[in-house]
Amino acid sequence: MAATRLQFLVSASRLSDGGVVYLHRDRRWVESFDEGWRHDDAASRDGELVFAKSDEAHVCNAHVVEVGVAEDGALRLSARERFRREGAAKVRVRLGYERPADH
């Protein structure tokens, strides 16, 4: 993998169902990793993290996700964050017996 630079997203678990969410640039919580605000600098990241931790009406477990970005744009995440990003719909093999998420 080519040399990487580090970016940061603020992520959390949704209060209602524990779902994975990311903080959008306009301080909305979104499910899409790609719509989350990727910070290049620590000051920006830390400011949003303070907001996220205070937004207890909507989320809990707010934390920073480190994203390694290669020169070719490829992203490197920890295994944990990679699976969080891939989301509940990607959890394990779809076996056909699970009820849909909108129970």
Add this chain to the structure above:
Amino acid sequence: MYRYDEHDLRLVQERARQFRDQVARRLSGALSEEEFRPLRLQNGLYIQLHAYMLRIAIPYGLLSSAQLRKLAHITRTYDRGYGHFTTRQNLQLNWVRLEDVPTILDELASVEMHAIQTSGNCVRNVTSDPFAGVARDEDVDPRPYCELLRQYSTFHPEFAYLPRKFKIAVTGSRHDRAAIAVHDIGLRAVRDATGGIGFEVFVGGGQGRTPVLATCIRTFLPERHLLSYTEAILRVYNQLGRRDNIYKARIKILLNELGAAELTRRVEEEHARIADDEGLVLTDDEIQRVARHFEPAVYEQLEASPTIDGLVLGKDRTLARWVEANVVGHRTPGYAIVQISLKSERLPPGDATHAQLDAVADLADRYSFGRAVVTHRQNLVLTDVKISDLAALHADLARVELASPNVGRVTDIVACPGLDYCDLANARSIPVAQDVAARLRSLETEQDLGPITLNISGCINACGHHHVGNLGILGIDKLGEEFYQLTLGGDHTETAAIGKILGPSFAATEIAGAVERAVRAYLALRTDRSETFLAVVRRVGPAPFKEAVYGAHSTPTQRTAA
């Protein structure tokens, strides 16, 4: 089985009502997450990778058909239609919504169930032998003592905030099906020369990042002192166990730091002080009061019924394979113990759908006095099936994909939820289990591999008990990629052993092949079919397995004489 009295019922109902109020206050903003977190954990509610997870207690694994139907209803109504049985004989729901949890707790309370003390630094669900009460090698039925310990430890004010979680297992048989050697307290109920009941007391076992086998600190503890001695152990641990480092907080670490002799001396000293306290002494009346809930079923006289061996040798080879692997002799003539494998081709290990839970409830009613038991190997057991009913039961189980003939075999894989669900995991367990099972299923059928335990954990916390699998797999995270270590020689029974790491870890795509090479090495090394995998490992050591697993084009070494 034990039935709640008015106090038990009121306790769980009020706990559910209390949690409803706590959830409402959290959702309204009256409680912060910091304030709410310990409250939800005290009710078994975690936040996992993608959702809340509710862990439901199943004391010593015992379920009535009514409870099974309720669990089916709950998974169908409030979750995604399935649950996951754990190595602590509990059930986990993986997709609950916060606002639904109080209602789920109400539903559970209606069938004498709850999620109390399934999390937190307290005494967790007491586990036991799934064959309790019917095993041929049983000296003492452990279930009344499990129940007494459950009642004693539930909401015990002194032990609500221990240095770390605390796990107790009880068996009453010579063959250990409860893995007592890897528990904080392991108890084996035995009888002395006069027939009096007492306990061998083992302390300081555990898995996690520091796997330790428990040490026997009392060879015969009279039953009347079961609670007082447990209290003495808990008190010494509560006072001296470390609270500065979560990884050094279990009693196994305290035992290692003090030494077994000093820990025993302190426990005995404390016990001498409290042994005769009125509230701690188990009177005969109290033991009998609880034991009456576990009186044997009313069995029919069935001496002339077919035998298990006869079915194994029968013409129906599908039935024969299932009976051979999944059915065990019962202490009552004409009856059998039936193990229901939750390790089918389609479902992850330990998962059961709502339809399967309902089906097992119906089958328990039809064939086994309305009861089922969860095992620490993530299967279910019907303890009291007439041998003459086995063929019909097998056909009924097959209709709901519960007739896999593999209990105790290599495809009967124990696996934690891993990184598909768990917030602590470093790697996935479920796909590895499925890969390994797919790879070995035909080999198992063709070669009669015999008993092999294979356990997978997605992280060093070892919820999949990989340390005590004959073959163990541990998931690790290497720079964001899943890798897997293979261990060899673990054993959870009365000959307990911690498995040894075989060598460097494997990538996710390689681990199933490595397991297959280890199993093929066993086939080449065994003297005959009666020599089990574990026996071969103990006879020849790890070297031939290592050569088979890691050698570029290695072939297993030649058989060696025993």
